[in-house]
Amino acid sequence: MAATPAKRTTDIGPPHFEQFLPPVIKKNYGKWKYHEIPRQGVLMHVAESGDKLWSVRAATPRLMSIETIRLFADLADEFCDGHLRFTSRNNVEFLVVDEAKIEPLIARLKKEGYPVGGMGASITNIVHTQGWVHCHSAASDASGVVKSVMDELFPYFDGSQKLPAKLRIAFACCLNMCGAVHCSDIAILGVHRRAPAIKHELLNSQCEIPSTVSACPTGAIRPAKVDGHDSVEVIEERCMFCANCYTVCPAMTLNDPVNDGLSIWVGGKVSNARHEPMFSKLAIPFLPNNPPRWPEAVAAVKNIVEVYAGHARKYERMGEWIERIGWPQFFKLTGIEFTKYHIDDFKHAGETFRRSLHFRHSE
Amino acid sequence: MAEKLRETPLLDELQKGPWPSFVTEMKKSAAKNPMANDQMGILERSYKDRIGHWKHGGLVGVMGYGGGVIGRYSDLPKEYPECSEFHTIRVNQPAGWFYTSEVLRKLCDVWEKHGSGLTNMHGSTGDIILLGAKTAALEPTFSDLTEIGFDLGGSGSDVRTPSCCCGQARCEWACYDTMGFTHDLTMHFQDELHRPAFPYKFKFKMAGCPNDCVASVARSDMSIIGTWRDNIQIDQKELNAYVKGGRVDIQEDVVDRCPTGCIKWDGKAFAIDNSNCFKCMHCINVMPKALAPGKDRGATILLGSKAPIIGGALLSSVLVPFIKMDEGYDDIHELAEAIWDLWGEHGMNRERVGEFIQRIGLGNFLEQIGLDPEPEMIMHPRTNPYIFFELDEEEE
Ligand code: HEM
Ligand code: HEM
Ligand code: SF4
Ligand code: SF4
Ligand code: SF4
Ligand code: SF4
Numbered sequence: 001m002a003a004t005p006a007k008r009t010t011d012i013g014p015p016h017f018e019q020f021l022p023p024v025i026k027k028n029y030g031k032w033k034y035h036e037i038p039r040q041g042v043l044m045h046v047a048e049s050g051d052k053l054w055s056v057r058a059a060t061p062r063l064m065s066i067e068t069i070r071l072f073a074d075l076a077d078e079f080c081d082g083h084l085r086f087t088s089r090n091n092v093e094f095l096v097v098d099e100a101k102i103e104p105l106i107a108r109l110k111k112e113g114y115p116v117g118g119m120g121a122s123i124t125n126i127v128h129t130q131g132w133v134h135c136h137s138a139a140s141d142a143s144g145v146v147k148s149v150m151d152e153l154f155p156y157f158d159g160s161q162k163l164p165a166k167l168r169i170a171f172a173c174c175l176n177m178c179g180a181v182h183c184s185d186i187a188i189l190g191v192h193r194r195a196p197a198i199k200h201e202l203l204n205s206q207c208e209i210p211s212t213v214s215a216c217p218t219g220a221i222r223p224a225k226v227d228g229h230d231s232v233e234v235i236e237e238r239c240m241f242c243a244n245c246y247t248v249c250p251a252m253t254l255n256d257p258v259n260d261g262l263s264i265w266v267g268g269k270v271s272n273a274r275h276e277p278m279f280s281k282l283a284i285p286f287l288p289n290n291p292p293r294w295p296e297a298v299a300a301v302k303n304i305v306e307v308y309a310g311h312a313r314k315y316e317r318m319g320e321w322i323e324r325i326g327w328p329q330f331f332k333l334t335g336i337e338f339t340k341y342h343i344d345d346f347k348h349a350g351e352t353f354r355r356s357l358h359f360r361h362s363e
Numbered sequence: 364m365a366e367k368l369r370e371t372p373l374l375d376e377l378q379k380g381p382w383p384s385f386v387t388e389m390k391k392s393a394a395k396n397p398m399a400n401d402q403m404g405i406l407e408r409s410y411k412d413r414i415g416h417w418k419h420g421g422l423v424g425v426m427g428y429g430g431g432v433i434g435r436y437s438d439l440p441k442e443y444p445e446c447s448e449f450h451t452i453r454v455n456q457p458a459g460w461f462y463t464s465e466v467l468r469k470l471c472d473v474w475e476k477h478g479s480g481l482t483n484m485h486g487s488t489g490d491i492i493l494l495g496a497k498t499a500a501l502e503p504t505f506s507d508l509t510e511i512g513f514d515l516g517g518s519g520s521d522v523r524t525p526s527c528c529c530g531q532a533r534c535e536w537a538c539y540d541t542m543g544f545t546h547d548l549t550m551h552f553q554d555e556l557h558r559p560a561f562p563y564k565f566k567f568k569m570a571g572c573p574n575d576c577v578a579s580v581a582r583s584d585m586s587i588i589g590t591w592r593d594n595i596q597i598d599q600k601e602l603n604a605y606v607k608g609g610r611v612d613i614q615e616d617v618v619d620r621c622p623t624g625c626i627k628w629d630g631k632a633f634a635i636d637n638s639n640c641f642k643c644m645h646c647i648n649v650m651p652k653a654l655a656p657g658k659d660r661g662a663t664i665l666l667g668s669k670a671p672i673i674g675g676a677l678l679s680s681v682l683v684p685f686i687k688m689d690e691g692y693d694d695i696h697e698l699a700e701a702i703w704d705l706w707g708e709h710g711m712n713r714e715r716v717g718e719f720i721q722r723i724g725l726g727n728f729l730e731q732i733g734l735d736p737e738p739e740m741i742m743h744p745r746t747n748p749y750i751f752f753e754l755d756e757e758e759e
Contacts, residue, residue: 008426008506019463021461025461030540035651070467076463077464084467085460115383133402134451134494138415148377150382154380182670242671250418257413260413270579271573272573275622292373347674
């Protein structure tokens with residue numbers, strides 16, 4: 001073990017945020033009056049005192065080199081006295097107090113490759129996870145799919161294409177959903193489709209057999225002796241490819257170059273505006289993993305966005321729109337095939353079956 | 364040090380197009396750093412093989428901490444030796460993600476000295492993510508981080524790094540000081556954050572109003588979301604300006620879209636039946652200059668959201684319908700501790716608090732932590748008659 005440094009402090013916690021706030025925020029903390037979006041990518045906040053703050057929001061790929069962070073620091077020095085922040089969707093916001101600096105800043109950001117946008121009724125950065133960049137259970141890459149989708153949907157980010165309301169997209173590379181995709185207007189989720197391939201010769205040395213058995217929510221795993229090794233076996237018909245056993249035991253591998261892929265979910269939201277928060281629901285059970293640009297997934301997302309943009313009413317989020325027109329109409333309008341996989345068969349599945357005669361039979 | 368870059372024909376395709384490219388970021392780091400170069404090589408290999416090349420993490424960390432570092436090893440150590448150990452360090456972000464250029468440069472210097480130079484700004488939990496450290500670099504990175512005033516965030520079965528929206532720092536709708544509260548909570552629970560002792564992870568997310576810009580209701584075991592109890596504030600002069608301005612169709616965009624139908628509008632006077640308004644924010648979102656949340660502000664505390672693994676996804680549900688947030692936070696500290704005591708003792712390994720409540724019943728849970736049942740906690744009363752009457756009920 002490496003030698004302990006002489007002076008070692010622990011549990012100091014994060015630095016207090018106050019030291020990083022620009023003076024205009026310190027002065028007007030809790031005293032903002034209203035905001036406007038003077039142009040796509042710029043928020044203007046006006047305080048009760050009359051002070052103004054402009055936040056210029058630029059896209060980032062989230063995965064960033066220190067070179068880029070230093071570039072942002074330089075831009076912050078040049079245009080906003082060194083003040084910037086990051087957002088809950090991994091964008092960067094430059095906090096400008098001198099109105100004359102907004103356009104030059106936007107021009108510089110554009111030149112450096114970090115375009116501005118993503119405010120109001122638009123599509124902003126995709127909240128996503130690590131994928132093949134850094135996680136062991138990933139059924140797909142995250143950054144590559146996100147980049148491919150955002151390239152295609154870019155006009156909805158910079159405001160050249162309009163939407164009825166905001167549209168939030170999220171991506172997670174396996175069912176652990178570190179990107180918390182279960183409440184997004186559109187969610188892309190990596191899925192496995194084959195039961196774990198078990199490394200019998202390693203299992204007993206790498207894992208505890210009882211905890212591996214009890215990890216399975218469907219009871220598909222039982223202890224077994226295979227080729228003389230103490231190991232486990234999986235009743236394949238019972239496996240729902242959740243990978244919980246893999247999280248507990250590395251010898252239960254699910255990654256599969258042919259059978260892993262992406263699923264698409266729609267209609268979730270977290271805000272309370274109008275409708276209560278909703279889960280995302282299954283639209284497309286499986287699309288192939290097709291790096292480097294995942295054309296099938298990109299086309300599927302674009303189609304859903306376009307049908308929504310063409311049919312929803314102003315201020316109607318994806319889930320509110322689908323609720324109004326009904327799911328049969330959603331599948332008809334998008335041309336997505338409805339299959340048995342769309343019908344829930346897990347716990348409380350019955351709650352998702354229809355009990356009413358409220359159909360729209362019209363074309 | 365100039366590096367000969369790994370060949371990446373597939374990844375190069377992802378440098379095209381208008382959206383900023385993570386591949387460009389990787390190349391910026393790879394040009395200076397051998398770890399980042401091999402990491403880029405192994406990702407290219409994944410694109411070719413259509414499979415990840417990372418193994419389960421082992422137990423790595425810094426002394427005295429049970430969390431904050433996620434161990435990561437590649438399964439191709441011979442071919443990509445520089446990134447065979449590529450651990451993630453979670454660094455606790457300042458609340459609200461505000462920085463100065465000065466402090467960002469200091470963070471970059473630490474990471475240039477010890478790691479791959481790659482980061483996530485930020486991870487889903489909220490932390491600054493430093494991607495790619497060798498085991499031997501962990502302690503030195505940690506001591507340099509504390510030197511510039513930063514500490515590790517949570518990982519494992521502990522309190523995860525609390526995070527929040529920008530709140531009163533830059534949003535007129537914030538019904539409480541999300542950033543102040545988040546900092547208080549993080550400091551108060553340093554031990555719980557750094558030394559995993561729970562059945563599973565426990566996340567806090569703070570949103571200033573029902574718009575919930577940090578997705579707190581979906582992504583945290585305890586979601587603390589600002590709201591108000593009295594009347595929506597109306598600025599009549601600004602309302603008139605909206606009427607004149609014509610950019611908002613008040614009938615269609617506001618009145619007809621109010622889910623409770625509680626707004627009356629005759630072309631001139633605008634009246635809200637506040638006793639029926641359920642504080643959804645819609646009208647305020649559409650006319651931020653004319654309308655604002657009321658003055659009797661506080662928060663709702665909800666509990667239990669999580670992703671699907673294992674028992675299915677959950678959204679948080681109401682635990683405390685309304686609590687004032689400007690009179691100290693002791694009650695919330697105590698509430699969290701009461702929950703942890705109960706769940707810590709009776710929760711199963713890897714059972715989130717939301718699942719625990721499903722298993723033992725919300726009614727029993729409330730009784731155990733000393734809260735009274737209230738109708739705000741449910742969508743509707745039970746429909747099934749299988750009531751577990753307590754055995755001493757008849758004697759009363
Ligand atoms: C050993 C396995 C795991 C690893 C290495 C891992 C890694 C991570 C990472 C890196 C993040 C930050 C994600 C990002 O920003 O890219 C994260 C967040 C998250 N993880 Fe995991 N994870 C693991 C297991 C799980 C499991 C088993 C679950 C669910 C039961 C889970 C649910 C989540 C969720 C919901 C978040 C988002 C947190 C938030 O929004 O605050 N993860 N995890
Ligand atoms: C004063 C007005 C508002 C401010 C200052 C604000 C601030 C923010 C910021 C900075 C983000 C991160 C955005 C990004 O990176 O692209 C965000 C995300 C979000 N906002 Fe707002 N917001 C406002 C209004 C609203 C409204 C009107 C709604 C809902 C109707 C809303 C719901 C959300 C949601 C759901 C997210 C995404 C959270 C996530 O999944 O990470 N916000 N907001
Ligand atoms: S979603 Fe799954 S694969 Fe992706 S980072 Fe989380 S645990 Fe890893
Ligand atoms: S993947 Fe899930 S369902 Fe399949 S064996 Fe493993 S734990 Fe059970
Ligand atoms: S959650 Fe509410 S208070 Fe917080 S930033 Fe979003 S709109 Fe503002
Ligand atoms: S906050 Fe929502 S419910 Fe209340 S008046 Fe406005 S639109 Fe109606």
